[in-house]
Amino acid sequence: MLVLIVRRLFQLVLLLFGISFIVFMSMFIAPGDPAAIIAGPTASASDLEAIRASMGLDKPVLVQYLDYLAGVLHGDFGYSYQTGQSVSDAIISRFPNTFKLAVASMIVAMAIGIFAGIISAIKHNSWIDFSSTTIALLGVSIPNFWLGAMLILVFAVNLQILPVGGLSYSIFSLEGIKELVLPAITLGTASAALIARMSRSSMLEVIQSDYIRTAKAKGVKKRSIVWVHALRNAMIPVITIIGIDFGALLGGTVITEQVFAINGVGRLMIDAIAARDFPIIQGTVLLVAAIFVVVNLIIDIIYALIDPRISYD
């Protein structure tokens, strides 16, 4: 077990190096001179030269990468081309909103997904099963930005019971919860659908296995078979899918933040892409990718802990 964790940690470090290298190089592959972006169109050649020197852009690329890496390890991601604000400050001020959104969506997704999947499996081939699998298929097919727009149309514009957008109140207030409802449903739907499909198939497999038949034969109550005996084993593959899907969810925060005008990391990134503000793009992409690989490492470890049959050799 310890060997597994150490080895995965080592792989993680290598992966983070790789990610940071790609992210850093993105600025050099991209057409356009960063110094020219900062200096503006009226700058003279000597101005550009001065900016290049002050930013270290005149050094060899590899040295620049190592400088960048050293900075990142100290929490210094550079400065925005546009506003001159430090990238880490810009990200830190927006991160809580993205975090709230991601966690709330995951809770929505797991609650709906696991419940729907289990009910489908128990009522296998019934109309409940059929409608829930069809809804799940629609759920993975629905564009989440459109779902968000439709929810706004119904609940904010027509019924006027929930706010149109924004995320500014504390999560511990009624307003804070109300403004999180629509974005969480918007972002959580696709994941809920995926989790429901996985839970259903996994649960079906477990229900038909020998030890469940034994439990039935012993006269264990059906409810306790499903919720105690079967659930634990059925959840193992579901945890993996949640880990993989967490990435899609992180990517989805970018879109959801745009729909609901939430001032989060995703919106920061989209604005930066439009303005070709590379330090911000690098910082945000690096952060999201790092969170994703770390979460997956944690899930891998949990996975190995709850299922001793798994070995990684």
Add this chain to the structure above:
Amino acid sequence: MENSATAKLETLKEKEEKIFLQTVKRLLKNKLAVTGLVIIILQVIFAILAPLLVSYSPNQQNLSETNLGIGSSHHFLGTDNYGRDIWTRVVYGARISLIVGLSAVSLGLVGGLILGLLGGYYRRIDGIVMRIVDLLFAFPGILLAMLIIAILGTSLVNVVIAISVWSIPGCARIVRGSVLSIKKQEYIMAMKSLGASDIRILFKHILPNCTAPIIVFATMRMATAILSTSALSFLGLGAQPPTPEWGAMIAAGQDFMWDAPHMAIVPGIAIMLTVFAFNVVGDGLRDALDPNMEMNM
């Protein structure tokens, strides 16, 4: 001796045909998959015959007929804020979605096939291939596509490139897995000892045996590609106005939610139907190609 060999070859061919027919039969029994197939066929027809099915051009403005609702005379899906016919724009949008989806998925398949075949077949390259795949997988979801667009700039062509690169790791992983299991089989060993070249073995004997998982992957990937294209365009990173792209149409419609909600509703339904169709056909194909999986999904 020769006769029995040709006879064997013929029965083998018959067997292949039988498997194909069985797959089609199983697929056609699946009601959801048939529904999806019908939607896809209709969409292809719309995309090809677009100019014949509409009476306007997609960017033709008419400022005296703006924001007409659904069911108006001459504009049965209404018009947008510039008086452009929404039905026309949705039909032309089908063209864009299909072309972008097809080209992105095909490009991604080529990249994934090359990586997967090489990695699965040559042990020495495998490590490098898998590291590349891991690295590409480390950028969650649509983020990799966004990073590529950040590098290349915003346009529909760059969306194609971005989505194809994003499709590479998934495809490579599937192909590699199939190659690994096939290459251990006896007939591949036999081919090798007969002196067949690696390229011949890879393309003539291994590749055809990976087609089933690749077809399923490609179908599912079409769904993702179309969904992502519209999402990127919605964010302003893909098709730019006035291109009649579905995601861009929804983005434009969002500003007119009060007066003309159909501007956003109609293209959204188009996206959902298309993505749904590719998803259910992909699901159906997987079940039809691998009857043992039927239990699970």
